[in-house]
Amino acid sequence: MADLNDRILALAGGVGGAKLALGLAGELPPDALTVVVNTADDFDHLGLSISPDLDTVMYTLAGVANPETGWGRRQETWTVMEALGQLGGETWFRLGDKDLATHIERTRRLRTGETLSAVTRDLARRLGVRCAIVPMTDDAVRTIVTTDQGDLAFQDWFVRLHCEPAVRSLHFAGAATATPHPVLQDPPDLRGIVICPSNPFVSVAPILAVPGVRDMIERLKVPKVAVTPIVGGQAIKGPAAKMLAELGHDVSALGVARYYKGLIDGFVLDQADAGLAPAIEALGIEVQVTDTMMRNDLDKRRLAASTLDFVDALARSLQHS
Amino acid sequence: MADLNDRILALAGGVGGAKLALGLAGELPPDALTVVVNTADDFDHLGLSISPDLDTVMYTLAGVANPETGWGRRQETWTVMEALGQLGGETWFRLGDKDLATHIERTRRLRTGETLSAVTRDLARRLGVRCAIVPMTDDAVRTIVTTDQGDLAFQDWFVRLHCEPAVRSLHFAGAATATPHPVLQDPPDLRGIVICPSNPFVSVAPILAVPGVRDMIERLKVPKVAVTPIVGGQAIKGPAAKMLAELGHDVSALGVARYYKGLIDGFVLDQADAGLAPAIEALGIEVQVTDTMMRNDLDKRRLAASTLDFVDALARSLQHS
Numbered sequence: 001m002a003d004l005n006d007r008i009l010a011l012a013g014g015v016g017g018a019k020l021a022l023g024l025a026g027e028l029p030p031d032a033l034t035v036v037v038n039t040a041d042d043f044d045h046l047g048l049s050i051s052p053d054l055d056t057v058m059y060t061l062a063g064v065a066n067p068e069t070g071w072g073r074r075q076e077t078w079t080v081m082e083a084l085g086q087l088g089g090e091t092w093f094r095l096g097d098k099d100l101a102t103h104i105e106r107t108r109r110l111r112t113g114e115t116l117s118a119v120t121r122d123l124a125r126r127l128g129v130r131c132a133i134v135p136m137t138d139d140a141v142r143t144i145v146t147t148d149q150g151d152l153a154f155q156d157w158f159v160r161l162h163c164e165p166a167v168r169s170l171h172f173a174g175a176a177t178a179t180p181h182p183v184l185q186d187p188p189d190l191r192g193i194v195i196c197p198s199n200p201f202v203s204v205a206p207i208l209a210v211p212g213v214r215d216m217i218e219r220l221k222v223p224k225v226a227v228t229p230i231v232g233g234q235a236i237k238g239p240a241a242k243m244l245a246e247l248g249h250d251v252s253a254l255g256v257a258r259y260y261k262g263l264i265d266g267f268v269l270d271q272a273d274a275g276l277a278p279a280i281e282a283l284g285i286e287v288q289v290t291d292t293m294m295r296n297d298l299d300k301r302r303l304a305a306s307t308l309d310f311v312d313a314l315a316r317s318l319q320h321s
Numbered sequence: 322m323a324d325l326n327d328r329i330l331a332l333a334g335g336v337g338g339a340k341l342a343l344g345l346a347g348e349l350p351p352d353a354l355t356v357v358v359n360t361a362d363d364f365d366h367l368g369l370s371i372s373p374d375l376d377t378v379m380y381t382l383a384g385v386a387n388p389e390t391g392w393g394r395r396q397e398t399w400t401v402m403e404a405l406g407q408l409g410g411e412t413w414f415r416l417g418d419k420d421l422a423t424h425i426e427r428t429r430r431l432r433t434g435e436t437l438s439a440v441t442r443d444l445a446r447r448l449g450v451r452c453a454i455v456p457m458t459d460d461a462v463r464t465i466v467t468t469d470q471g472d473l474a475f476q477d478w479f480v481r482l483h484c485e486p487a488v489r490s491l492h493f494a495g496a497a498t499a500t501p502h503p504v505l506q507d508p509p510d511l512r513g514i515v516i517c518p519s520n521p522f523v524s525v526a527p528i529l530a531v532p533g534v535r536d537m538i539e540r541l542k543v544p545k546v547a548v549t550p551i552v553g554g555q556a557i558k559g560p561a562a563k564m565l566a567e568l569g570h571d572v573s574a575l576g577v578a579r580y581y582k583g584l585i586d587g588f589v590l591d592q593a594d595a596g597l598a599p600a601i602e603a604l605g606i607e608v609q610v611t612d613t614m615m616r617n618d619l620d621k622r623r624l625a626a627s628t629l630d631f632v633d634a635l636a637r638s639l640q641h642s
Contacts, residue, residue: 046429047432073404077400079398083419086448087448097404101403105367107368126408
């Protein structure tokens with residue numbers, strides 16, 4: 001069994017990933033958790049460099065996230081957006097006043113030549129986050145959604161068009177030439193890898209698309225566990241279920257487990273989907289059934305603890321295999 | 322005498338210039354006033370393109386200026402700045418939330434290749450300004466203050482260092498290659514030119530430093546009137562008096578009139594300085610003595626009306642000369 005100080009590497013997108021990351025941060029010493037975050041949703045808007053998933057994870061871990069939306073900051077105001085609307089500016093992507101400070105400061109620093117990793121580390125520290133939050137890469141990778149209305153930049157599809165155009169395929173522009181974050185090139189001794197309950201196609205896939213990352217994960221002899229983002233055939237949040245259907249997958253936790261086949265050793269399945277366990281086990285993936293719904297901070301801690309127990313149990317069976 | 326529909330071209334910097342511009346806007350039909358604004362105070366800060374004088378004039382003419390400070394917007398909030406401070410960002414240049422919307426939108430449009438003139442025209446229109454506000458040039462001109470502590474960018478000297486370092490000289494980087502705004506290249510028929518009570522050295526001089534502008538003004542056979550920015554040896558606002566002293570001028574309205582000699586036909590002198598009238602007249606400059614203090618909107622209208630009367634009186638004497 002891995003030493004308890006060995007690290008957990010968690011792969012996360014936005015809201016769902018951030019919730020489990022918060023649970024993991026509660027269960028682990030600060031230096032034992034590294035959250036690798038998708039940056040393929042990042043975009044330039046209003047002249048600002050916006051990193052929605054990094055910010056959702058950062059705000060959540062800092063305890064300043066908006067509990068209603070899951071994104072943005074709590075006790076937010078919208079004065080800049082209102083004034084921008086008065087000036088004829090674009091307001092379809094809602095940026096609160098406090099949140100804007102993050103984008104303004106990040107943009108300023110990136111322009112001075114700092115890396116996204118360095119800026120993220122400092123902003124997170126300033127907000128009181130103690131574990132490591134790292135972008136999957138410091139290079140620009142951008143999700144392009146090929147739809148029945150043509151190719152769309154991710155936020156155009158996701159926010160401006162409310163995910164409505166049917167998805168035919170996805171690609172991650174810039175991924176092929178991106179350099180993974182150092183922690184993905186040369187990971188420390190790991191207790192395990194946790195794929196958070198994030199969208200497999202637009203949150204996790206971009207991380208895996210950065211050259212070497214998927215290979216590194218497949219090669220490592222540590223437990224790799226995914227937590228389902230689908231319960232009862234529905235996504236907890238976001239367009240994962242719609243994407244499963246439109247991309248020809250089973251709209252279920254089984255569809256997700258199949259998608260991760262070859263990458264993971266274990267799958268955390270919601271109790272509502274317990275009936276899918278045999279089919280997932282038939283893929284050669286161990287299953288842990290639990291309540292995966294994270295309604296409050298206690299739920300997040302409980303799911304994190306259960307996931308870590310599963311990781312450790314898998315470590316024991318890996319040792320015996 | 323010029324037709325009343327002929328235009329007034331007003332040269333303005335920030336607060337004092339904006340006040341008289343508001344008075345002029347009250348006295349003139351909208352299409353009869355063009356306010357040419359100094360842009361040498363403009364700077365890039367927090368990754369944003371900030372045009373302090375353009376904004377002060379625009380907010381003042383739109384009736385949304387902060388009446389306490391003279392700059393920024395009324396009923397302003399400071400949420401972004403506070404959040405930025407929490408993130409370790411630079412907060413020495415105070416940007417309110419509503420004001421930030423202006424900078425964000427201007428910066429975004431400039432990056433798409435729009436000119437500062439075009440952006441200013443549209444923002445002003447959106448805020449309800451009916452007369453024309455134009456930057457002296459669409460090119461970057463930047464005031465550099467040579468001080469006893471070395472060369473400083475204008476806002477560094479003005480805001481960050483509170484005008485404290487003694488001024489030895491000023492220059493306007495980029496002015497020599499700047500193209501004046503079209504209205505300064507080929508002015509319409511003018512009733513007269515008004516140099517607002519702005520700082521002669523850092524608000525008016527940069528406008529005159531754009532190639533061709535000073536020549537154009539000198540050449541035009543229309544009345545040119547400056548309104549004193551100095552009353553009783555003091556600047557109404559800002560460092561004009563300090564600069565007069567440090568640059569070796571008389572610290573008085575007379576010092577200002579001497580500085581404008583050759584450029585202007587008339588000088589509007591405050592009643593407190595009536596004793597200086599003969600010395601200014603000895604320079605070949607006509608003098609109008611009035612109350613130049615603009616404490617409220619009525620004062621602004623009254624000073625504007627008095628200045629326009631002076632312009633028209635000078636037009637009559639120019640016709641007879």
